[in-house]
Amino acid sequence: MTRKLLLVLLFLMAVKMTAQKGDSNFSLGFNYGFGSEFSNRNYTFTNHFYKVQFYYKIKEAKHFQYQILVQPEINFAEHQLLNFYFVKPETPNYQQKRDQYTRLKDVREYVLNCGFLIRKPIGQVCSFYVLGSIGPMITDTETERISKGFAFADVLAVGFTASCNKCQFDIRPSIRHVSNAGLGSSNAGYNTKNIEFGISYQL
Template sequence: MTRKLLLVLLFLMAVEMNAQKGESNFSLGFNYGFGSEFSNRNYMFTNQFYKVQLYYRLKETKHFQYQILVQPEINFAEHQLLNFYFVKPDTPNYQQKRDEFTRLKDIREYVLNCGFLVRKPIGKTCSFYVLGSIGPMITDTETERMSKGFAFADVLAVGFAASYDKFKFDIRPSVRHVSNAGLGSSNAGYNTKNIEFGISCQL
């Protein structure tokens, strides 16, 4: 599904580039980031991730620029239950689950986030922005906090970008919440603080 969506988006980019004689509204980029959970006594969670970023400029005014973006992402995480009392005795096979979940686990997450970005230019080459995004996710590992399979990833970020010619260099602190909206048996989810770095090119 993700591959088909990417092919459609690449086709739309090609049409847009051929149709416009002036400046394109599309940009394509790549981001790398990493982060960890907010301090707590229940669990440890660290992650690093890679994103493809496809931006489309919806509108530009005198003071602001408005963009939408699509972000296919793969996330490599490590998780470990620290407080085994989080798995309560009324949980079926609770002792076995305590033993399993207190072991360090590698987790892969496959995400397709869609976001909305408001950018404020600062001079001719720099800008600040606020970004919110949400999207479906597949996680390949069950933990005490979340069931394996389908979930959602929500991200709120601020960022700073500097431009050179058609290229834009980005730094983006963010907070991220992952949960499955009650679709699985476990839905405590993860909350992480992250930082990411990126480069994009106007097409």
């Protein structure tokens, strides 16, 4: 009997939450993106990535909305050193490292970015926004530009969304910088341009 009452209460709560359209400040989303380094002669870097997006609206003013978001991400990249002179002769075992770093490598990055977003609604359906985020990252491969292990990922993005009921469809060009703030022996980092596409749902 107690179990049945509990199930009924849970069902009524779910119905009530479903009926309260637009009341929640939380949204959950998923993004897919890809990109590459800015053109240079020293290295190649291409990537694609998947993000889970947790949004929370902290304030809604007359013309703008303000949100914070948390973005767990996994990034799959390919990297290759092109200019082996980037590894200088004073580097220990420099010839061995030149041979190692000039091979094409698969790189995995595991990131937890936290961001702040300012959104400008355009009518009832569309909006533009600016997003800045930063967070810790673990990379599984040592390269000439960044040491294996702990680093940071910084992202600056603009975006456009279109809404349909509780769903939002998102397109987001961005610039991304990765480095380890001098915590590792190599810290030249990567600078990439990316674009991502996503969908989110208001909870």
